[in-house]
Structure formats: structure tokens, C-alpha cells
Amino acid sequence: MSIRASFQPNVDEFISDLESFATGSYLKAEEREFWDQPFDPAVLPEARDILEKFLDALDLLTGEPAGETLAKIVQTTIDDLNSFNGRNEDAVLEPEEKAELNTLFRDACAATGADDAALAELPELD
Structure with missing residues (x-):
């Protein structure tokens, strides 16, 4: 199974949670009186696209990828x-x-099969 296929459910759930947060669908009617929408849910397809491109980039890797290669892919995603x-x-x-x-x-x-040393090189979104 591809990395994209394996992690697509994670992306779908992440975007769904953001959509619930953006629409307030998780709130009861009486809780919505003073609720303000934090952001327009119409922007979420762009976030989904960024995450799916990340997964697709990992699927293109062969063998045991070097930490530098993975770090570059993750950093591009973080920048986006x-x-x-x-x-x-x-x-x-x-x-x-x-x-x-x-x-x-x-x-x-x-x-991807990367070893712990390669994974230790990954940047983080902060």
C-alpha cells in the first residue's frame, strides 16, 4: 500500500476536524450565540492539497531515504x-x-523505511 493510501485517512480526519471547528458544527445551538467563526472553511481544500502533495512526494522515494531528503520534503511542506x-x-x-x-x-x-537517524533530522512545524 502506498504512503498516500495509508495516510489519506489521517489527512481526511484532520481536515474534517478543522471543518467542524471552522463551522462550529460541534457546538450545541445555545453555545453558538456568542461564537465567532475562526476562519472560512472554504480555505481547507488548499491545506488538504498541501498535505496530499507531501504524501505523494514520499511515495516517489525509493529505498531507504536519507535524512536530508526527508528533511527537504518536510521543510517544503512546513513552508507551504x-x-x-x-x-x-x-x-x-x-x-x-x-x-x-x-x-x-x-x-x-x-x-518510507527511513532509519531513526534520518527521522531525527526532520524539522518540525512550530
């Missing part, structure tokens, strides 16, 4: 996510979401 978040007033990705994404990065990179 930071730009995305900046364009959306830094309201989409907060510390909790960034922690989830760092776990996704590490787990997906580990699925």
Missing part, C-alpha cells in the same frame, strides 16, 4: 503550510494542529 496559515491570519493551524501535523510528518516519513 506556514504561507497558507499566514494568508489566513494564522487562524487555521494553531499549536494543537501543528502537533498533529508533526506526528503525521514523522509517521509518514517512518513509513
Whole structure:
């Protein structure tokens, strides 16, 4: 199974959680009175695209990838996510979401067969 296929459910759940947060669908009717939408859920397809490109890039790797190669892929994704978040007033990705994404990065990179030394080189989204 490809890395994309293995981790697509993680991406789908992550985006779904963000959509619930953005729409307030998790709130009861009486809790919505003073609720303000934190960001427009219409921006979420861009975040999904960034994460799916990350997974696709990992699928293109062969053999046991070097830490430098993985770090470059992760850093590109982090840069794209930071730009995305900046364009959306830094309201989409907060510390909790960034922690989830760092776990996704590490787990997906580990699925490439990379060793612990290579995984130790991965940058983190902060």
C-alpha cells in the first residue's frame, strides 16, 4: 500500500476536524450565540492539497531515504503550510494542529523505511 493510501485517512480526519471547528458544527445551538467563526472553511481544500502533495512526494522515494531528503520534503511542506496559515491570519493551524501535523510528518516519513537517524533530522512545524 502506498504512503498516500495509508495516510489519506489521517489527512481526511484532520481536515474534517478543522471543518467542524471552522463551522462550529460541534457546538450545541445555545453555545453558538456568542461564537465567532475562526476562519472560512472554504480555505481547507488548499491545506488538504498541501498535505496530499507531501504524501505523494514520499511515495516517489525509493529505498531507504536519507535524512536530508526527508528533511527537504518536510521543510517544503512546513513552508507551504506556514504561507497558507499566514494568508489566513494564522487562524487555521494553531499549536494543537501543528502537533498533529508533526506526528503525521514523522509517521509518514517512518513509513518510507527511513532509519531513526534520518527521522531525527526532520524539522518540525512550530
